[in-house]
Amino acid sequence: MTEPTRTSLEEQVLLRIERTRRSRPRVRDEHITLAHGAGGKATHSLIDAVFLDAFRNPLLEPLGDGAHIGETAFTTDSFVVTPLFFPGGDIGDLAVNGTVNDLAMCGARPRHLSAAFILEEGFPVAHLRRITASMAAAAQAAGVQIVTGDTKVVERGKADGCYIITSGVGTLDRPARLSAAAARPGDAVIVSGPIGEHGITIMLARGELDIEADLTSDTAPLADLAAGLLDACDDGQVRCLRDATRGGVATVLNEIAEASKVAIIVNEDIIPVRPDVRGACELLGIDPLYVACEGRMVAVVARECAETALAALHEHPLGRDAAIVGQVNDDPPGLVLLKTTFGGTRIVDLLVGDPLPRIC
Amino acid sequence: MTEPTRTSLEEQVLLRIERTRRSRPRVRDEHITLAHGAGGKATHSLIDAVFLDAFRNPLLEPLGDGAHIGETAFTTDSFVVTPLFFPGGDIGDLAVNGTVNDLAMCGARPRHLSAAFILEEGFPVAHLRRITASMAAAAQAAGVQIVTGDTKVVERGKADGCYIITSGVGTLDRPARLSAAAARPGDAVIVSGPIGEHGITIMLARGELDIEADLTSDTAPLADLAAGLLDACDDGQVRCLRDATRGGVATVLNEIAEASKVAIIVNEDIIPVRPDVRGACELLGIDPLYVACEGRMVAVVARECAETALAALHEHPLGRDAAIVGQVNDDPPGLVLLKTTFGGTRIVDLLVGDPLPRIC
CATH class of the missing domain: 3.30.1330.10 (PurM-like, N-terminal domain)
Known part of the structure; x- marks a missing residue:
């Protein structure tokens, strides 16, 4: 696998920014495809161009x-x-x-x-x-x-x-409102546990793949885990919580980067992925960052409470393997970048198409 | 069409009461049938024996x-x-x-x-x-x-x-709570307009029937109509409101009679039915009482405010043809009786099967 050079990454970034600037959301397809339900690019344009266009109001728009x-x-x-x-x-x-x-x-x-x-x-x-x-x-x-x-x-x-x-x-008992638009440069990005178990479990349960793996869905209620995290930090220090379902952690990070107009940089090496999930993903040719979890969340928290937040997550059984996987930067706004195991950096874009339909 | 004699009606009533007493709700079928979605007997037993059995709590039980x-x-x-x-x-x-x-x-x-x-x-x-x-x-x-x-x-x-x-x-801005269990002997039963238009319109729109009729669905928002009725009466005088969707007016009346442990007697001649609906129902062999409306409601109101309630409904475009169609009696509890055009009386039971699937 070759990594893009620094120059080609910059070129990609500029291209992507220019493309985003030019394009108004629209649905190119005349018919609904499975991709419209995948949580990625097609879902976003369907929501913007059809649902938001028809129903627009201040409560829906966030x-x-x-x-x-x-x-x-x-x-x-x-x-x-x-x-x-x-x-x-x-x-x-x-x-x-x-x-x-x-x-x-x-x-x-x-x-x-x-x-x-x-x-x-x-x-x-x-x-x-x-x-x-x-x-x-x-x-x-x-x-x-x-x-x-x-x-x-x-x-x-x-x-x-x-x-x-x-x-x-x-x-909503707490004064602070969480929002995907609230991430600020310097914030820490936390993932609450190993990613991709639900999606890969469903794929294997369909029996279409000749892979043996000892996996179970991560489906779990996150309310206690989230409440523990919010209790541990001061009001406003937790900027945003998102469960990483359809489209996985990559999609959630893209949504936050876009809504907050910030860059998010994550480290591939630190993102918790169980070996069975990693193995199945390699065989399937899927990046675990895009695989749905049903009991994992992404938290963006102020830098000064990152360690406290992490400790609070570690205290809960569902957050034992939580990790600070990256941070928020100011540039390039709207993009998610991954520092790879091989020392390179690449853009983690929204999902195109649907590698894992009917996952939830 | 022969009407049951008084004696045979009494026999039917006794038989029905005895049957109800003996039977605990259960689902006889091993597989879901269209009737389980029709709003009638099968739907009620599925709700009781499966959903209520699993989820039982005081907020759900009404x-x-x-x-x-x-x-x-x-x-x-x-x-x-x-x-x-x-x-x-x-x-x-x-x-x-x-x-x-x-x-x-x-x-x-x-x-x-x-x-x-x-x-x-x-x-x-x-x-x-x-x-x-x-x-x-x-x-x-x-x-x-x-x-x-x-x-x-x-x-x-x-x-x-x-x-x-x-x-x-x-x-819920008003102090009084409406409930299907709140009907009392002496109360008046009101229907807000002509019944069965939605159901028959859908049947005709499927094009499977060789019937010409100038009908449109009655789908409409009833919030204003209901608010006008509630405003016109004193708190507590409106016992119950129900929109007559799946299973039609007959189903709503049965639910109220059962929940309130009262009899409901309605007059076939007074129930508003448009001639096109009546004609289509006769050809289809369906009683319009069982045909879904999507913009009509049944109101049970205290006798002393019945005329006021009716006048309030008549003031609203959706209630122009509202009529007092019957009354609540104490005996036989749990049953709906229809005084027919021909001077007889018959039991209006919950729907068995589903003559009109996929109506809403």
Whole structure:
């Protein structure tokens, strides 16, 4: 693998900035593709050019993990993962944890969830029971209640067994508001644990790959971990929390770099990746930075509380392997740069296409 | 058509009461059928035996159109209507109005909506734009904002173009809480307008029936209509509001009769049904009482404010044809009885099966 030279990196950066300046968000495709659901470039242009264009309002525009409405956080997420059951979890606890985490990433205490089910005719009731039991256990573990719901059934072939859509409301008890636009030069970038386990587990569970690996999904509720981190720092020192789901850590970092108009530099060597995940990624030709986690978060914190923040994460079972993986710089704004194991530097761009469809 | 004699009606009532007493809710089927999504008997047993069994908590148990969390109402609804576009509306305004109405039926002022999209690979972006434009217009008309969302894409054949799931939060500004369990003997039962237009419009839009009728969906936001009714009556005089969607007015009345342990007697002659709807229902062999509306509500109000309530509804364009269609009795508890045009009386039971799948 050859690394770009310093000059070619600078050229790339200039080119990228120029391209961004010229382009207004638009959807080039006439039809929806799987890439529109991948969390990367296509998803971003669909959101900007279709959804934001139609619904534009001050509460929606920050495009965070949820909306801040006074002292309430409100969020929604749909789950179309396949297979429905996989090592370490199923669509049920994934759907509960996913929405719990979106609320936690707003700095909210998750309180109440809704659950909507789109079921395919012929879906075994026993599977549905197993899924709802798993949702109930996940809700209890996260300290939330499922308080309202809806069920629709579509004909055979018109869904894929079961889709679940959870929405959540939580209380914003803290004065400071977290935001992807709040990162400042000098801040530290923390990842709460090893990345990519959920995505690779799902890929292996599909049985299409001839890889043996002892992996389970990392699906977990992050509200306690996030609260511990926020408690450990002063108000405002934690700039931003994001769970690294679709599109992985790379996508989250790009969103923060763009919203905050800063550069983010991360060190490949320090980013925690389990050997089984790294091995599977190499065989699949995927960078683990783009692989979805469902129980890991990225935190951007003020430099002066970075060590305190890290210590707080290490105290929680879900944050044992947390690491400071990089920092925020002022230049080049909007870009994520990776210092590679080989001593080079490369741009970590938003994902194009979808190497891992139906991951959540 | 022969009507049951008085004696056979009494026998039916006794039999039904005995059957209800003996049966605990359970799902007899091993697989999900379309009937589980129809809002009738199968939906009720699925909710009781699977969802309520797994998630049971005091906020969920009333099983209203939404949950009451302090001063906030919270609700969710999924939309899988086919076709996506139909006379009078599309899946977009249906999804906004549906959740706005669920909040309004809680007595809440609808404020903020989330929107989740499950899109099928290959779905035309132009259709999505048309749908989001229609959602934006419906949100503006109802005075709500779409503040958060999610998009997933599934492979060709794994959805049906576009499913939309909206959740909503609203503020409960009034002291009295509406409840399906609050109906009392002597109360009046009001229907806000002609029934069944949405359901029959969808059936005709599928083009499978050789019927010509000049019908459009009744999809509309009911928040203003409901607020006008609540303002006109004293606190507590409006017992219950329900929008008559899946399963129609018959289902709503059964839910109220069961929750309140009262009988509800309605007069077939007084229930407003447009001639085109009545004609289509006769040809289809469907009772209009079971056909979905998306802009009509059932109100149970104290006898002493019934005329005031009716006058308030008549003042609003969506309530021009409102009528007092029946009353609440104490006996036989849990049953809905219809006084027919022919002078007889028959039990209006919960729907069995699903004559109109994918109606919303």
